[in-house]
Each structure stands twice: as structure tokens, then as C-alpha cells.
Amino acid sequence: MKRxxxxxxxxxxxxxxxxxxxxxxxxxSQINETLERWFMIIxxxxxxxxxxxxxxxNGAKIKNKVKDxxxxxxxxxxxxxxxxxxxxxxxxxxxxxxxxGASIQAWLGLKPFDYLFENVYQHLSxxxxxxxxxxxxxxxxxxxxxxxxxxxLLMITAVIVILGRSSFGTMxxxxxxxxxxxxxxxxxxxxxxxxxxxxxxxxIMISAALGIVGxxxxxxxxxxxxxxxxxx
Amino acid sequence: MSISPQTERRIIYLVLFLAVLLPLLxxxxxRTESSPHVRMAHKLVExxxxxxxxxxxxxxxxxxxxxxxxxxxxxxxxxxxxxxKVIATALWPQGPQLADQAFRALSEKYPEKQYGVDYVNxxxxxxxxxxxxAMGRSLVxxxxxxxxxxxxxxxxxxxKVNTLRDIAYISSLSSGDPGIKQWVMAAHDMYNVPVTGGTxxxxxxxxxxxxNSQNQLIGLLGGLKAxxxxxxxxGMENGSATAKMDSQSVAHLLILIFIAIGNxxxxxxxxxxxxxxxxxxx
Numbered sequence: 001m002k003r004x005x006x007x008x009x010x011x012x013x014x015x016x017x018x019x020x021x022x023x024x025x026x027x028x029s030q031i032n033e034t035l036e037r038w039f040m041i042i043x044x045x046x047x048x049x050x051x052x053x054x055x056x057x058n059g060a061k062i063k064n065k066v067k068d069x070x071x072x073x074x075x076x077x078x079x080x081x082x083x084x085x086x087x088x089x090x091x092x093x094x095x096x097x098x099x100x101g102a103s104i105q106a107w108l109g110l111k112p113f114d115y116l117f118e119n120v121y122q123h124l125s126x127x128x129x130x131x132x133x134x135x136x137x138x139x140x141x142x143x144x145x146x147x148x149x150x151x152x153l154l155m156i157t158a159v160i161v162i163l164g165r166s167s168f169g170t171m172x173x174x175x176x177x178x179x180x181x182x183x184x185x186x187x188x189x190x191x192x193x194x195x196x197x198x199x200x201x202x203x204i205m206i207s208a209a210l211g212i213v214g215x216x217x218x219x220x221x222x223x224x225x226x227x228x229x230x231x232x
Numbered sequence: 233m234s235i236s237p238q239t240e241r242r243i244i245y246l247v248l249f250l251a252v253l254l255p256l257l258x259x260x261x262x263r264t265e266s267s268p269h270v271r272m273a274h275k276l277v278e279x280x281x282x283x284x285x286x287x288x289x290x291x292x293x294x295x296x297x298x299x300x301x302x303x304x305x306x307x308x309x310x311x312x313x314x315x316x317k318v319i320a321t322a323l324w325p326q327g328p329q330l331a332d333q334a335f336r337a338l339s340e341k342y343p344e345k346q347y348g349v350d351y352v353n354x355x356x357x358x359x360x361x362x363x364x365x366a367m368g369r370s371l372v373x374x375x376x377x378x379x380x381x382x383x384x385x386x387x388x389x390x391x392k393v394n395t396l397r398d399i400a401y402i403s404s405l406s407s408g409d410p411g412i413k414q415w416v417m418a419a420h421d422m423y424n425v426p427v428t429g430g431t432x433x434x435x436x437x438x439x440x441x442x443x444n445s446q447n448q449l450i451g452l453l454g455g456l457k458a459x460x461x462x463x464x465x466x467g468m469e470n471g472s473a474t475a476k477m478d479s480q481s482v483a484h485l486l487i488l489i490f491i492a493i494g495n496x497x498x499x500x501x502x503x504x505x506x507x508x509x510x511x512x513x514x
Contacts, residue, residue: 040362121294155495167457198440
């Protein structure tokens, strides 16, 4: 029974949502709307659960002093600081428990939460993403090697797109007459993106959609039960 | 002389760092031509009548703001210059703060624009596509208040905006899921609202199939170059994307040089090996 009730709920919910796509009238549309409201509420709780999970997982790692535990501690301290500042003085237009912190705002220029967001988190986050450029440069040096017909094709395409996506590419072929549009690197890049790329992307999207339909049916029909927490 | 892979990597990192830094300090001023997809997005905003209400959705976080924030600023600038009213929403938690920053960046250029009259920040809502579907039925149900806690019916510019159908166009600036795809699937496909947007250069190829004869997506800004192109189209001479394009172009060029060196190295090693093999055979 403990196992069958969730399976019945999933089957009925799946069936109603599925039916409402084809019969957008009462009662299906109404039930669907209610389910959507529930989904938004549950999603809100999922964020709260995520935070609890963050505290539990990181707390255990710090307690057991696993390898690199000071980094987990730094993460926890950062989390706590943002939470405390947000709760005490709010963020942007929202006030916190102690009001809007006018005196602190006069000193920092912003509320403490916003100050940390704009001057610390934002830059650290952008820096982490920017580090990818270094890995890409290093990987391009080692990986884009002409070995076979396919790798040759990949490299030629990559070179055209890299040049076409830079101002240098525009300048490089800017002197070519406009009646030869495909010889302009930006145009050639757009052509590659719009036709060969789109064709491949569509194939991937359709395959993925079919895969989603298949796995959704497996869940609705109770064949796929891993979301229940394993097969025990 | 042989260089160890670690030293090689360090040299690559150092040269790339300089290639990014130097054009920022000493701009080259290379020009960019606008691409058809950028012109499509520009045309959508350009042709919407004055007084239209648009949604700019901030579906990204600070990690990708280098590419997407200039797009947000340029699109809001364009919308305001055409007399449109802008609603900022976010499907990502950090979006509302980035929306406020974008409005703040334009406050000097448009001192007459008032909060609640010309723009509003409705903040973040969890739920992705389901949230957009719900906005199609009732905006106030999803967003009872703005980020400051003001009730929606107290905000003058939203007096006639009840659902997504009252929106002239939506621009989703997205760096992942949820983002453009969800806006296309829910707002356009279900409620027929024109959707445009911008994304990181790396994600752009995945959205191009949506630019089709059904106009699921009207144009797309892919990466910093597209942001610079949009800035060029609206005559934003000192735009941040335009300023960064030289750095990106030099970095791209450098990566091509690295690819060429890598290939030369492999070819040379192969040749040496072949010569050694021949010598051994003899």
C-alpha cells in the first residue's frame, strides 16, 4: 500500500495533465490549473529543502574534517553571512527585521546584502565562468588536431565559426565584394549556424523529445520507479 | 629544446591573459556587422508602438552577466527610447538584482523614467515553464506584488496588464534552463506572444531551430558579439559589449594560433618518428 498510493497519484496526475492538453475544458483544465499551482508551491519548498541539504552535507564534511574541509567551511560562512544580512536589513527594496539599515547604506552605498552581492559574489561568479576561457584555449591547442576526415571537417568549421564570431573576421573579409556573400566570414558562419547546425540540433531535439515522452510514459505507467527511492 | 606540458599550459594561460587584458586597456576599435538574427530582434522592438508593455526576463546569474547584462541594458535602452514600458521578471533567483542593476545603469540616460510608471521589477518566481503558463492566465496570481512589496493593482503601468496576452513582446535573456525555451513553449506557443531573447555564445546554436517560419523565436542575440551588434544598431557608442569585443576577438585569434601551433607540433613529431623508423629499417 505504501508503494501503491504514490504510483496511483502519479498515474492520475499524469493522466489529467495529458488529457488537459487534448481536452482544454472543464474539469481537466481546472484540475490542471490546480496541479500547476501545487507545482509552484512544491518547487518553493524544494528550494528550502536544497538549503537544508546544503547545511547537512557541508556540516557533516566539516565535522568529519574530510579533505579540503576549510573550503566547505568558507561556503557555509558565506551562506550564513548572506542569510543574516538579508534577514536583518533586507535587499534592494525590501526591508529586513531591523528596517532598511539607512546608516549602513549611507556608509556602504548599498544594503549589506546588495553590497556583498554586487562587489563579491558577482565578481567571483563571473571569474569562475571566465576561467573556462583558459581551459578552452589549452584544450583547443591539444584537441583540434587533424587526424582524420571528420577531425579535419570539425577543425575547418571551428576555424570559420571562431573567426566569423569575432570582429577580426569581419575585417578580414570585409574587402570582398558584397555579391559574393558566402565568402564573407560572418555570413558563412551564419550559414553554418542556420543550416547544418540547425539540422543537427533539430535531430537532437526531436530525439530528446521522444526520449522524454518514453520516460514520462514509463513514470506514468509505474514502470520507472526510481523516484520512489530505489527498488527496495 | 622541449617544453613540458605544464610549462606549455602556463605559457598559454599567460598569453591568453595578456590577449584579453591589453585590448581592454588599449582598444583597437574593430567594427562589427549586424547579423540577420540580431536585426530581427531589433526590428521587433523597433516596430512595437509607443506605450507597449514588454517583459524582459532575467533568466541568468552573475556567471554569465558579462555576455548577457550588456544585452539587457541595450534592449531596455531601445525599449525606453521607443516609449515602451518594461516589466522585469526572473526565472533564476539572482535575476531581480541584475534587473535592478540594468535599470540603474540607464537611470542617468533616462532620468525621466519612473518606477511603476515606465518600469517595474516583479522579481523571481520558481517553477519555470509552469510559472509562465500561469502568467498566461493571470499575472497577479503569479506575482501578487513587485520586489518592493507593492501590490500589482497599485502599479500604474500594470493597470491594463492582466495576462501575458497584454504584453507586446517578451525578451528572455537566458543562460540555461529555465529560459528562452520555456518562454517559447509557453508564452509563444500557448498564448501567441512574440518572443525574442539573448543567450551566451555557447548556448546559441541550440536555440537557432526556434527561429523558423512559425516565428517561435523572433531573432536571437548569441553572445557578446551579438550584444555589440545590438548596441551598434541602437547607436550606443560606448556600450560595454562593444568595449569588450576587441578582447574577445584577439582571444579568438589567439586560440586559432594555438590550434595551428598544436597541429604543427603533431605534424613535426610524426615526421621525426617516420624518419627514425626509416633509419631503423635501413
